[in-house]
Amino acid sequence: MSTAAIIDPFAKELFASMEDSDCAFAAIDYNYNFLYINKLAEKFYGKKRDELLNKNVRVLFPELWEFGPFKNGRKAVAAKQAFQMEYDSPFAKKWVQLTGKPYDNFYTYTYRVIDFKSHLRDQLRNEMKKRK
Template sequence: MKPADSRIFAEEIESSLSNIINTADAFVAIDYNFCFLYLNQKAEKFYKKNRADLIGMKIEEVFPEHWNFGPFKNAIQSVVARKYVEINYNSPLANNSWVQLTGRPFENYYTLTYRSIDHKESLRKELRREVGKTKRA
C-alpha cells in the first residue's frame, strides 16, 4: 500500500471507529500484510514512535526484535486467521508492564488495542501471596 493510500485509509478508519479510537487505550489499525494504517496518540506513546514514521510500515520491519516474541506470535496467528484475540502479557514495549492486547478483525483491516492491566497483575500477585500464607498457617 502506498503512503498516500495509507493516509486516506487512516482517515476512513478514524471516522468510522471514532468511539474506539478516542479511548484512553493505545489503538492501532493494521492491514492483513501487517502494515500500520492508523495509530492514536496513546499508541504513539506505547510504541515510542511517531505516527508519521509508522504509517505504511510493516510491523516486522519496525519491531523485528518483538516479531517472534511469544504473545505477539499468538496475535500474529489471530490476524492471519482473521479472528478475535485477547492476550494478557508483560510487554517489553510498555517498560515490562502488564497489558491486555485485544485484536479485532474487520473486512479490510485488523485493530489492536493495548490496555494497561499492571494494577490487576499486582493485585493477583498479592492475593497469591496471601493465600500462600494462609495455607502455610
C-alpha cells in the same frame, strides 16, 4: 491516517472515536502495515505517527516478530479471528491486556495497561454507576 483508511467511512469513524481513548489503539492491514494509531499508541510504541503509518510491523520491530505474544497475535490476524491476551509488554514495560479484532480490510489492536490502580478505579466507577 492512511489513504486506505480514509476511503472506508466505517474505518474513518471508528478511528476518530478512538483518538482520545484511554487505551492505546492501532489498526493494521492484513500485510501488517500500520493504517492508524491513536495518541496513546504513539507513546505505547515509542514512535511518532509518521514513523509508523504505512510502515510494516515486521520492519519496524524485527526483534519482536518472533516474541510469543506477537507471534500469537500474528496467527489471529492471519486467521482473521478475534483474540485477547495478557502479557508483559516490552513497549509499556507493564502488563497489558491486548484485544485484537478483525474487520474486512483491517485488523485492530487495543492495549489496556493492567495495574492495580486502574483496576480499582474501574471497580469504583462501576459501583458508582450501580448507585445512580
